[in-house]
Amino acid sequence: MNELRETVALALEKAFNGLKTKDEIIQLLEKPPAQEMGDLSLPCFSLAKELKNSPQQIAGDLKEKIKSIKGIESIECKGPYLNFFFETKDYAKKAIESALKEKEKFGLNNELKNKKIMVEFLSPNTNKPLHLGHLRNMSLGESISRIYEASGAKVFRTQIINDRGAHICKSMLAYMNWGKGKTPEKAKKKSDHFIGEFYVMFSEKAKENSMLEIEAQQLLLKWENKDPKVRKLWKQMNSWALKGFKETTKRFDVKFDKEYFESDIYLKGKELIQEGLKKKIFTEQNGAIYIDLEKYNLPNKVVVRADGSSLYITQDIFLAKQKFEDFNLDESIYVVGSEQALYFQQLIQTLELMQYPWAKNMYHLSYGMVYLPDGKMKSREGTVVDADDLMDEIHKMALIEIKKRDKKISKNEAKKRAEIIALSAIKFYLLKVDAVKDIHFNPEESISFEGETGPYIQYTYARAKSILSKAIKPKKIDYSALSLPKEKELSSILNSFQDAVADSMNHKTPHKLCHYLLELSNSFNSYYHEVSVLKAEEKEKNARLALTEAVTITIHNGLKLLGIKTLEKM
RNA sequence: GGGCUCAUAGCGUAGUCUGGACAGCGCAACUGGCUUCUAACCAGUAGGUCGAGGGUUCGAAUCCCUCUGAGCCCGCCA
Numbered sequence: 001m002n003e004l005r006e007t008v009a010l011a012l013e014k015a016f017n018g019l020k021t022k023d024e025i026i027q028l029l030e031k032p033p034a035q036e037m038g039d040l041s042l043p044c045f046s047l048a049k050e051l052k053n054s055p056q057q058i059a060g061d062l063k064e065k066i067k068s069i070k071g072i073e074s075i076e077c078k079g080p081y082l083n084f085f086f087e088t089k090d091y092a093k094k095a096i097e098s099a100l101k102e103k104e105k106f107g108l109n110n111e112l113k114n115k116k117i118m119v120e121f122l123s124p125n126t127n128k129p130l131h132l133g134h135l136r137n138m139s140l141g142e143s144i145s146r147i148y149e150a151s152g153a154k155v156f157r158t159q160i161i162n163d164r165g166a167h168i169c170k171s172m173l174a175y176m177n178w179g180k181g182k183t184p185e186k187a188k189k190k191s192d193h194f195i196g197e198f199y200v201m202f203s204e205k206a207k208e209n210s211m212l213e214i215e216a217q218q219l220l221l222k223w224e225n226k227d228p229k230v231r232k233l234w235k236q237m238n239s240w241a242l243k244g245f246k247e248t249t250k251r252f253d254v255k256f257d258k259e260y261f262e263s264d265i266y267l268k269g270k271e272l273i274q275e276g277l278k279k280k281i282f283t284e285q286n287g288a289i290y291i292d293l294e295k296y297n298l299p300n301k302v303v304v305r306a307d308g309s310s311l312y313i314t315q316d317i318f319l320a321k322q323k324f325e326d327f328n329l330d331e332s333i334y335v336v337g338s339e340q341a342l343y344f345q346q347l348i349q350t351l352e353l354m355q356y357p358w359a360k361n362m363y364h365l366s367y368g369m370v371y372l373p374d375g376k377m378k379s380r381e382g383t384v385v386d387a388d389d390l391m392d393e394i395h396k397m398a399l400i401e402i403k404k405r406d407k408k409i410s411k412n413e414a415k416k417r418a419e420i421i422a423l424s425a426i427k428f429y430l431l432k433v434d435a436v437k438d439i440h441f442n443p444e445e446s447i448s449f450e451g452e453t454g455p456y457i458q459y460t461y462a463r464a465k466s467i468l469s470k471a472i473k474p475k476k477i478d479y480s481a482l483s484l485p486k487e488k489e490l491s492s493i494l495n496s497f498q499d500a501v502a503d504s505m506n507h508k509t510p511h512k513l514c515h516y517l518l519e520l521s522n523s524f525n526s527y528y529h530e531v532s533v534l535k536a537e538e539k540e541k542n543a544r545l546a547l548t549e550a551v552t553i554t555i556h557n558g559l560k561l562l563g564i565k566t567l568e569k570m
Numbered sequence: 571g572g573g574c575u576c577a578u579a580g581c582g583u584a585g586u587c588u589g590g591a592c593a594g595c596g597c598a599a600c601u602g603g604c605u606u607c608u609a610a611c612c613a614g615u616a617g618g619u620c621g622a623g624g625g626u627u628c629g630a631a632u633c634c635c636u637c638u639g640a641g642c643c644c645g646c647c648a
Contacts, residue, residue, distance in 0.1 A: 033590095049628085078591070165648070305646040338643090342642090343643085368576085401610065405608080421610090432584095433582085434583090436575070437575095450596090451610095452582090456611085460610095462608070522595085529611075529612045548607095
């Protein structure tokens with residue numbers, strides 16, 4: 001692709017008689033919007049002024065001057081555009097050979113070679129189970145991690161467990177009052193759901209009894225004073241919550257390299273702020289310490305309370321530094337919802353004023369809210385789409401579809417497939433939209449298996465695999481047997497896979513990769529209907545088998561970067 | 571009051587950074603295609619003042635300005 005771009009540019013440089021250099025021409029060349037317009041195009045508008053001629057005329061003159069270019073099948077003028085058509089043979093050869101040779105490495109790049117990057121995501125509170133918003137967060141965090149790895153980076157996945165504070169004490173208090181010593185095992189509940197019920201219970205009872213809020217504050221004090229009884233219960237309840245989270249993240253195929261606990265670090269950071277106070281980075285006012293951010297058009301931020309106690313940002317300052325020191329990072333990414341955008345601006349600006357050189361390498365990967373038909377999800381009111389319930393629900397839907405298609409399938413196999421399909425549907429649904437956009441989730445309509453979905457892409461893969469399983473792998477491939485427009489289109493899409501991966505990495509958004517995979521799948525499915533691979537003449541059959549295999553490799557690699565698994569059969 | 575973000579067919583969206591050829595795609599509607607490599611598919615019809623107005627440009631969904639609407643945030647909460 002790039003070689004052809006060069007040869008075309010070189011030929012044009014000649015035709016221009018040195019008026020434009022090769023590099024200037026490369027900048028001008030672009031990919032036409034549609035297949036029938038060719039593979040590369042030179043728009044002649046910008047040349048009109050210098051050459052004092054109409055763009056149409058310039059395109060026509062250039063066409064006359066260029067006889068033939070190696071690897072270019074034909075050159076056409078279409079109005080002000082000069083269009084180049086590549087020879088399918090070489091084009092297809094390049095795409096297919098790279099894919100078959102590089103296999104699971106096809107599409108990867110080295111842009112971030114030797115870079116160490118941390119991605120912080122999920123970061124739950126231990127007083128309630130995970131919900132749909134967490135699933136969006138995890139899908140994004142995991143996918144971005146994989147895309148960075150595909151660009152050669154060493155990625156450290158991390159999360160900060162928010163395991164202390166007033167909200168945690170609320171579920172503890174509810175358990176002390178009404179838990180009757182029950183355990184998740186006895187109640188036959190998933191352990192984090194068990195905890196969540198007490199959090200909801202607290203909110204309900206607190207509406208009628210305002211004393212409960214005060215009691216919760218008192219409980220927090222006891223916790224801070226390390227009251228053994230309180231600490232024991234806290235440990236017990238947190239272990240239940242964490243056990244439940246682990247089950248959910250495992251099911252979602254997410255693992256962390258490092259977990260930071262708020263309870264371990266919430267007192268840290270004060271020394272750093274004291275140092276900063278001496279250097280006059282911070283200011284004291286009425287006992288509290290704050291940072292002046294007015295110059296940066298941001299509200300000022302208190303970093304230590306008047307009573308000397310820490311705030312969330314106190315420990316975040318510490319943790320940001322800790323991360324860079326623990327892992328010698330080149331970049332630190334925080335996958336956190338858009339409602340915290342201002343907070344992160346303040347945090348990063350503060351660290352820059354503290355003169356940490358790495359502060360500029362922090363990035364808040366912000367994503368939009370997830371809404372339900374009746375508004376924002378609120379854990380304390382129980383109006384959420386629970387992560388586990390949603391997975392179960394979609395799993396059941398997938399199971400029904402599988403049994404429709406395969407009546408003899410074993411229970412175990414059906415279950416395995418349903419799980420992979422369900423997760424694919426959920427993840428793709430959450431990833432295919434640009435991260436900045438809010439999602440309005442409608443349980444009845446949102447997640448489907450048809451159209452622009454994960455299962456659609458998995459299905460394309462399974463069909464292609466099914467063809468491959470019915471044929472012997474060809475030894476020699478004659479690429480000139482690939483001459484159909486669809487074959488050229490598919491080759492072109494395969495050739496741009498690496499760009500799609502790099503694009504998703506550079507923009508920190510997997511949705512571009514989702515749309516790439518939809519385009520590839522659509523093209524292959526259309527090809528599938530147009531021609532038969534297995535019934536073709538030997539020469540065509542072999543070439544088409546190779547093309548089909550290249551498609552499977554690309555889909556497999558692409559889905560993997562989204563955290564989605566492929567299936568040989570569907 | 572201020573800041574950030576978003577606005578593209580009935581609904582959901584891509585394209586906006588980096589201006590370019592009739593604004594793509596999915597769902598829903600309608601039509602056609604399974605004794606033919608898996609119909610979770612494919613092909614087609616219909617559906618668009620790209621929120622409004624101005625500007626820059628040979629050319630604007632894309633860049634600039636103004637306005638409107640929606641969401642989020644502006645705490646010594648997290």
